[in-house]
Amino acid sequence: MAAPEPETPGSASSRAKDHSPWNWLLFIPIVVPLVPVFFNADSPRLLGFPRFYWLQLSYILLGVATTTLVYQLTKKRAGR
Amino acid sequence: MWRDHLTEIIVFTVLFLLVSAMGFVAARWRAPKDMDHLDEWGLGGRSFGGWITWFLVGGDLYTAYTFVAVPALMFGAGAAGFFAVPYTIVVYPLVFLVLCRLWSVSHRHGFVTPADFVRSRFDSPVLALLIAITGIVATMPYIALQLVGIEAVLKTMGVTGDGAVARHLPIIIAFAILAAYTYQSGLRAPALIAFVKDSLIYIVILVAVLWLPQKLGGWGGIFDAAEAKFAASPNPNDGVLLNANNQLQYVTLAFGSALALFLYPHSITGVLASRNRGVIKRNMSALPAYSLVLGLIALLGFMAIAAGVKPLPGASAGTVDSNTVVPVLFDQQFPDWFAGVAYAAIGIGALVPAAIMSIAAANLFTRNIYKEYLRRDATPAQEASVSKITSLVVKVGAVACIVFLDPQFSIDLQLIGGVIILQTLPAVALGLYTRWFHRGALVAGWAAGMGLGMWMLYQIPNPATKRAHFGGSAFPLGEFGLDTTKTIYVGIVAVLVNLAVAALVTLALRAARVAAGTDGTTPDDYFADEGDPRVTPGPTRDADAAPEPVA
Numbered sequence: 001m002a003a004p005e006p007e008t009p010g011s012a013s014s015r016a017k018d019h020s021p022w023n024w025l026l027f028i029p030i031v032v033p034l035v036p037v038f039f040n041a042d043s044p045r046l047l048g049f050p051r052f053y054w055l056q057l058s059y060i061l062l063g064v065a066t067t068t069l070v071y072q073l074t075k076k077r078a079g080r
Numbered sequence: 081m082w083r084d085h086l087t088e089i090i091v092f093t094v095l096f097l098l099v100s101a102m103g104f105v106a107a108r109w110r111a112p113k114d115m116d117h118l119d120e121w122g123l124g125g126r127s128f129g130g131w132i133t134w135f136l137v138g139g140d141l142y143t144a145y146t147f148v149a150v151p152a153l154m155f156g157a158g159a160a161g162f163f164a165v166p167y168t169i170v171v172y173p174l175v176f177l178v179l180c181r182l183w184s185v186s187h188r189h190g191f192v193t194p195a196d197f198v199r200s201r202f203d204s205p206v207l208a209l210l211i212a213i214t215g216i217v218a219t220m221p222y223i224a225l226q227l228v229g230i231e232a233v234l235k236t237m238g239v240t241g242d243g244a245v246a247r248h249l250p251i252i253i254a255f256a257i258l259a260a261y262t263y264q265s266g267l268r269a270p271a272l273i274a275f276v277k278d279s280l281i282y283i284v285i286l287v288a289v290l291w292l293p294q295k296l297g298g299w300g301g302i303f304d305a306a307e308a309k310f311a312a313s314p315n316p317n318d319g320v321l322l323n324a325n326n327q328l329q330y331v332t333l334a335f336g337s338a339l340a341l342f343l344y345p346h347s348i349t350g351v352l353a354s355r356n357r358g359v360i361k362r363n364m365s366a367l368p369a370y371s372l373v374l375g376l377i378a379l380l381g382f383m384a385i386a387a388g389v390k391p392l393p394g395a396s397a398g399t400v401d402s403n404t405v406v407p408v409l410f411d412q413q414f415p416d417w418f419a420g421v422a423y424a425a426i427g428i429g430a431l432v433p434a435a436i437m438s439i440a441a442a443n444l445f446t447r448n449i450y451k452e453y454l455r456r457d458a459t460p461a462q463e464a465s466v467s468k469i470t471s472l473v474v475k476v477g478a479v480a481c482i483v484f485l486d487p488q489f490s491i492d493l494q495l496i497g498g499v500i501i502l503q504t505l506p507a508v509a510l511g512l513y514t515r516w517f518h519r520g521a522l523v524a525g526w527a528a529g530m531g532l533g534m535w536m537l538y539q540i541p542n543p544a545t546k547r548a549h550f551g552g553s554a555f556p557l558g559e560f561g562l563d564t565t566k567t568i569y570v571g572i573v574a575v576l577v578n579l580a581v582a583a584l585v586t587l588a589l590r591a592a593r594v595a596a597g598t599d600g601t602t603p604d605d606y607f608a609d610e611g612d613p614r615v616t617p618g619p620t621r622d623a624d625a626a627p628e629p630v631a
Contacts, residue, residue, distance in 0.1 A: 023176075026174075026177075029169060029172075030173050033169050033334070034170065034331045034334060035331075036331060040322050042320070047299055048293075048298050048299030048300030048302070048303060049299055049303070052159060052162070053162070056162065056165050056375070057165065057372065057375045059166065060165075060169055060368045060375070062169075063169045063170075063172055063173060063368050064365055064366075067172055067173055067176055067361075067364045070176070071362065071364075071365060075358075
């Protein structure tokens with residue numbers, strides 16, 4: 001409140017919030033679903049689903065897990 | 081003919097009317113002190129929490145197009161149609177941080193549209209105008225696409241007539257109702273209706289994936305039926321797996337569509353309406369629940385193959401309307417009353433995005449054309465009323481698109497829109513991170529990307545529909561003189577050229593010392609959160625906000 005330059009400390013801490021190294025984890029669910037070698041095959045089948053379908057659907061979990069993890073990790077950092 | 085579907089029609093109509101009533105009541109939901117402000121009408125007061133945002137953005141991104149066109153593509157082409165799944169997985173980590181920055185800077189400066197941001201960041205009304213026009217043009221076919229969803233359902237129920245007007249009368253009535261409650265309630269209407277829409281969708285899809293496979297010989301049988309169909313077809317690029325030629329197209333289409341999704345004005349409208357950064361980040365984790373539903377919906381296309389569905393005839397003789405695949409599947413397999421529920425889910429599924437899209441397009445017109453060029457001293461109340469009227473005009477335009485164009489091309493129209501909107505990436509998305517690009521260079525890059533994109537789309541024939549041009553978004557690399565039969569998504573090539581041109585022209589303009597304008601934003605604007613003390617809700621808002629003390 002009494003700080004003569006309120007901008008400097010505020011921007012420094014909030015910048016740290018967005019520049020966490022954990023953010024690099026977000027690249028995993030961006031890159032992995034875009035590699036056809038992983039999913040473009042029929043076997044093994046799971047519950048009748050060819051790999052093409054069950055693996056791509058399971059990437060949804062990969063995406064959710066990663067964004068949730070990054071959100072939780074960066075939130076804690078900011079709260080410290 | 082329609083008498084056979086009477087139960088379906090009654091269930092559909094009752095649910096449709098219920099939702100319409102909700103749309104009108106929505107004006108009182110979380111009612112603002114003063115509705116005559118664009119922040120209230122066009123952004124729901126920027127106050128939506130996690131749940132509302134989840135329903136609103138989910139209802140906004142996963143549209144009637146999703147439920148009708150994606151399974152239709154699976155039905156026709158197989159694996160290539162499944163791009164919608166990686167597309168909607170990749171998008172959330174991709175925009176996780178970008179949208180937070182956009183939200184923060186918009187929150188602090190009172191921006192309503194992406195073009196508002198560009199205007200202030202690059203100090204260029206011309207660039208903002210291009211971004212606004214691009215957004216409006218890309219949104220129009222997308223709204224029209226929603227009508228195609230409703231129309232596929234109506235057609236299956238036998239609600240059709242002869243002649244252009246009679247055939248489209250139910251849609252015209254539906255859109256008139258939609259236009260009326262959007263006019264009155266603004267973004268609150270789709271936000272409230274989205275709860276009903278998404279609940280219906282989740283119920284229908286759960287029943288479909290649990291119940292239909294048992295009737296159709298299990299999932300293994302469904303995939304085998306699809307495999308047999310594609311093996312028998314003469315098209316070399318269909319099948320339950322990708323082949324060597326269309327893998328690059330599949331990946332670039334998924335990635336390019338993901339880049340484009342949050343550049344669409346309606347996605348940004350949904351995001352800016354949220355309350356704080358945490359709401360956005362949590363939603364990036366929660367929204368993929370819709371991607372799972374989308375993946376299952378896509379597989380309805382294969383179920384339709386296993387069930388031996390024959391799509392209804394198209395507008396001209398000898399063609400089929402593949403968009404009717406899913407409605408016909410429901411009609412064959414579900415009891416009448418539940419088919420009616422499923423149809424209502426699709427119909428209402430069209431209303432939510434159509435409302436948000438028309439609001440987004442109207443906001444662009446109001447903020448970046450009307451206020452910028454026609455009436456600089458417009459008050460917030462005038463802005464709100466111009467936006468309301470524009471939302472009506474936009475809907476009339478969308479209806480005209482459907483009445484006068486062949487709806488068979490709905491998915492391609494949307495893909496063209498995707499290519500166009502992708503050209504705003506350097507200014508809007510990269511602009512959130514860097515001001516390195518010169519404003520003149522961004523205009524040049526935009527022009528180059530648009531020109532190339534449209535030329536490439538023009539070159540693509542579609543043998544299935546016997547069209548020589550604008551037949552799809554898969555561009556054969558052989559046309560560039562490369563010795564290959566692989567295809568690539570037009571949007572990716574166009575945006576890469578856009579970036580290259582923007583970078584080169586930036587260097588040239590720097591060397592020539594052309595003025596770059598002043599940045600209206602500061603670095604810490606991009607981290608501001610709810611309760612920020614430095615929020616500037618626009619100079620004009622202070623006047624009418626003054627009497628009420630802030631709680």
